[in-house]
Amino acid sequence: MDPSQLIQTVLIYALPVLFAITVHEAAHGYAARHFGDSTAWMQGRLTLNPLKHIDPMGTILMPLLLYFATSGAFLFGYAKPVPVHFANLRNPKRDMVWVALAGPGANLLQALLWGILFYLLAAGNVTERFFMEMCRAGMLTNVVMFVFNLFPLPPLDGGRILVGMLPWRQAVMVSRIEPWGFFIVMGLVVTGVVSALWMRPLMGLTFDLLEILLWPLSSLLH
Numbered sequence: 001m002d003p004s005q006l007i008q009t010v011l012i013y014a015l016p017v018l019f020a021i022t023v024h025e026a027a028h029g030y031a032a033r034h035f036g037d038s039t040a041w042m043q044g045r046l047t048l049n050p051l052k053h054i055d056p057m058g059t060i061l062m063p064l065l066l067y068f069a070t071s072g073a074f075l076f077g078y079a080k081p082v083p084v085h086f087a088n089l090r091n092p093k094r095d096m097v098w099v100a101l102a103g104p105g106a107n108l109l110q111a112l113l114w115g116i117l118f119y120l121l122a123a124g125n126v127t128e129r130f131f132m133e134m135c136r137a138g139m140l141t142n143v144v145m146f147v148f149n150l151f152p153l154p155p156l157d158g159g160r161i162l163v164g165m166l167p168w169r170q171a172v173m174v175s176r177i178e179p180w181g182f183f184i185v186m187g188l189v190v191t192g193v194v195s196a197l198w199m200r201p202l203m204g205l206t207f208d209l210l211e212i213l214l215w216p217l218s219s220l221l222h
Contacts, residue, residue, distance in 0.1 A: 012130065016114065016138035020145050021059065021079040022050040023110060024103040029082040031102035035095035037088035045082050055080040081155075093171070097164035100157040107146040108206070114138030115210055119217040139210065147202040151194060153185055154178035 026048055029040030040046045045053070054060065058078035089095035118135035126132075150158040155178050163171045177184070188194045211218075 008130075012133050013137045013141065016134060016141045018050045019138070020107060020110060020141045022048055022053050023106045024145060024149075025053045025079050025082045027102040027106035028084060028099055031099045032082070032084045032089070035099060036090040037085050037099075039085050039088065040082045043083055053079045053082075093164055093168075097161050100160035100164070103157050104146045104149045107142040107149070111139045111142035111146065111206075111210060112213055114142065115214045116217060119214065119221060122221055123217075139207075143203055143206050143210075144199070147199055147206060148194075150202070151185065151198055154181045156181070156185065 026046065029046040032039065033041050033046060055078060058080075084096075084099055086092045086096045086099075089099070114135050118132065118139070121131055121135065149156055150161070152158040152162045154160060154163065154175060159174065159178070159181060163175050166174060185194070
């Protein structure tokens with residue numbers, strides 16, 4: 001890959017990715033505090049400072065290595081999870097659903113905001129490619145995070161939502177998967193199962209939803 005193209009891609013995605021992971025993790029912490037668990041707040045993780053949420057391996061090294069190794073075809077990374085003690089929640093089984101939803105919900109909102117910014121820049125006759133591409137990157141990054149984190153397998157947010165919604169017996173069975181959940185998810189990602197059966201269909205639906213929400217702005221430009 002052309003080094004100048006790589007640098008430009010990194011610069012375009014850097015800010016959207018930092019916002020995406022920071023607000024995602026902070027949203028979990030704020031939701032947990034709202035429902036009774038102040039663990040993240042006491043550990044200084046209830047912040048929008050990205051340095052508090054960046055994992056050197058998962059946020060920086062792994063995505064870069066995968067980007068180089070696959071020429072941008074496959075990219076994966078993760079942030080430092082915000083600590084949540086579900087037992088401290090006022091209603092642990094119910095409230096864990098809202099705490100888990102807060103992260104992906106924050107990403108969906110950010111995707112919408114990047115879309116709004118795109119149309120506002122276009123309305124202001126801002127044609128600088130860098131800023132327009134950054135808006136597109138912001139939408140894509142947050143849609144990817146929104147959909148991927150909703151995959152219904154612990155320790156992903158979707159897995160915690162599933163545990164919170166299932167009857168106790170089934171919830172316990174699913175929760176026991178968590179120690180191996182990360183490796184199972186990675187196996188499903190590498191084999192293309194997650195992409196084909198989850199990511200592509202749900203990302204398509206999510207972009208359709210964003211298109212509907214952004215229609216009033218887009219219609220003004222035509």
